[in-house]
Amino acid sequence: MGRHFDLAVVGGGPCGLYASLLASRSGIDTVLFEEHESIGSPQHCAGHISLKGIRELGLRLPQRLFRGTYRGAILHSPSGRALTLDAGEEVSASIDRRGFEIYLSDLSQSAGTTLALGERVRGARPAGGSLEIISRLRSAKCKILLDAEGYPPRLLGEMGAWSPGDYSALIGIGAEVEEAYAAREGFVELYFGRGIAPGFFAWLIPLKGGGARIGLATEGGNPRQLLDRFMRDRLIRSGRLPDRPRMVEVLPPHPIPIWRGGYKTYGNGLLVVGDAASQVKPTTGGGLFMGMRCSSMAIETAKLALSAGDWGSDALSRYERLWKGAFSLELRLMGAIRRAIFGLGDREMDALFEGLSNSALVEMANSNPEMDFQGRALLRALLNPIGFISIARAFSRPFLGALFKRGSNRRVDSR
Ligand SMILES: Cc1cc2nc3c(=O)[nH]c(=O)nc-3n(C[C@H](O)[C@H](O)[C@H](O)COP(=O)(O)OP(=O)(O)OC[C@H]3O[C@@H](n4cnc5c(N)ncnc54)[C@H](O)[C@@H]3O)c2cc1C
CATH class of the missing domain: 3.50.50.60 (FAD/NAD(P)-binding domain)
Structure with a gap:
């Protein structure tokens, strides 16, 4: 050539x-x-994307690429307190990532791109x-x-x-399981805690047909061991997964860059x-x-x-x-929110969840869901007096607590 x-x-x-x-x-x-010799493999991604984002990219994806759609998320604190964000309508989707790349590649070749695999x-x-x-x-x-x-x-x-x-990166790992029992249909679940995913969080994304994508990202520890522990201690124990979950595939660990x-x-x-x-x-x-x-x-x-x-x-x-x-x-x-929130120890994270429960901030997030520009949404909330008070209340306890107990419970706990 x-x-x-x-x-x-x-x-x-x-x-x-x-x-x-x-x-x-x-x-x-x-x-x-x-x-690689083919498009779409190997894969590492959970394929969760906002529906608004798909529209903004001008993509009209065929239905077969959608593996699930969601109207909200259930966030679980380290001690198991749950906080539900509910937009009241579908706002995000999980797409077949391999199929998505093949779809883009087909379109691109039809438009004239030369592919060198x-x-x-x-x-x-x-x-x-x-x-x-x-x-x-x-x-x-x-x-x-x-x-x-x-x-x-x-x-x-x-x-x-x-x-x-x-x-500067976290390491992410994901898997697909054949059978899972969603807490609530149409909701993804996020799990926080230094014993689950130090410095980030773990997820369960239910799929059409009864399976789920699970995974986590971490700033330390062995991702595969953390994933096994997450499944055992959180998902199997709470009945989200059967006792012996059947893995459709386990994706290799992959870095997630953190912009600095x-x-x-x-x-x-x-x-x-x-x-x-x-x-x-x-x-x-x-x-x-x-x-x-x-x-x-x-x-x-x-x-x-x-x-x-x-x-x-x-x-x-x-x-x-x-x-x-x-x-x-x-x-x-x-980036600032990430450092502040994921730097918290488990007790402070629990206090944050407590402060956020029933707060005006959650109501604001529900009535004006924003997945792609969360920073701007937070700024808007800060400029609103009710939002400002709600944020100050929710964040004061854990952050004051963290200031006084800095370092006391930030280690990776080995529950
Ligand atoms: C566990 C995990 C879960 C994730 N889940 C989500 C999610 O749910 N939603 C979301 O939005 N994002 C998610 N992400 C992030 C998302 O996967 C990435 O942001 C996205 O894949 C970036 O796309 P990219 O095209 O920049 O790079 P990549 O997807 O990494 O693609 C780069 C390609 O370039 C090829 N390549 C590299 N070097 C060369 C070379 N020298 N010559 C030729 N080819 C080369 C590679 O083989 C690869 O095919 C997740 C990431 C991880 C690790």
């Missing part, structure tokens, strides 16, 4: 595929490199105003390389734009999207909506740059302004 492309996308995950689809649809001559890109070097892609397809060149390789971004490291010192500013997401002929750019919600680890939304901004920028004949660093810096304009406040606010 001795061709010269306008755009080379590295990585056939959701962000790379969505970017290649938008690029080809706007007439950009695009090649997509994916290191089984091709790991090892680097790219400048070659007379273009970039030469270093892979088995040695002769391929492109004007712009869009890096959608996921996390950690090793290729970006090879190109000197990221270093292992920038690494740092590295650039553009360069000379270079754009970086998705997990490779740490475009992931710090409070939930969800990267589908944000990564794909940022991919569309990258393609918008690439299109302008190609038509102006200038894909240098200055021209492509527009992309970073666009995506940070849309998401950096959100990333900062959600």
Whole structure:
């Protein structure tokens, strides 16, 4: 394939595929490199996404890709106190992630993308105003390389734009079980506690037909052992799973990047999207909506740059302004919320749940559900006097408690 492309996308995950689809649809001559022989495998994601997000991305997904839809979430505190968030109508879905990627790839190919499967890109070097892609397809060149390789971004490291010192991630693990008993139909469940998922949370997402996706993300410990313990101590004990759950599949542990500013997401002929750019919600680890939304901004920028004949660093810096304009406040606010909430010990977390029960904040969240811009929703609540008082009440006890007992119960407990 001795061709010269306008755009080379590295990585056939959701962000790379969505970017290649938008690029080809706007007439950009695009090649997509994916290191695996097929699209959609291996998989690591639970596929939970807001319905509003799917609409905003302009996707009309076929019904077969929906494995469940949800109107809310039940949050479980470390001691078992439950808090229900109920939007009163369906707001989110769990999608068949493998099928979703294959669907995007089919659309992208029909729009004109050249797919190079089984091709790991090892680097790219400048070659007379273009970039030469270093892979088995040695002769391929492109004007712009869009890096959608996921996390950690090793290729970006090879190109000197990221270093292992920038690494900041949780480790997530997921599985699908054949049979589960949802607490309430149409609700996902989240479980908090340092003994369950230190520094984050565990989940149970019921699926149509009676199964469920379960999983957790953690900042420490062995993810597989934590998952086994979560199933045994929480799900089997509470009757959510049968005594001997049958696993349909256990997905390999995978990093979930936590954004902390740092590295650039553009360069000379270079754009970086998705997990490779740490475009992931710090409070939930969800990267589908944000990564794909940022991919569309990258393609918008690439299109302008190609038509102006200038894909240098200055021209492509527009992309970073666009995506940070849309998401950096959100990333900062959600990052602060994550640090505050997941830094709590179990007793403080329980106190927070107690403070939130029956609070005006929960009512506000129910009447105005917002999955993709939680930071903005919290800001709105803070600007409302009732919301402000409710937040101050709910958060004062655990945070004052944490201040006085800092360090007393932050270790991973081994119940
Ligand atoms: C356990 C877990 C559960 C999650 N659940 C959710 C969820 O419910 N909802 C949500 O929104 N997000 C979730 N996420 C996050 C979500 O999976 C990611 O944000 C999303 O997959 C990012 O997509 P991406 O295209 O940027 O990267 P990836 O999905 O990682 O895809 C990158 C692709 O690039 C390929 N690649 C890498 N390097 C090269 C190379 N040099 N050459 C060629 N190909 C290469 C890889 O093989 C891969 O196919 C979850 C993550 C984990 C770990």
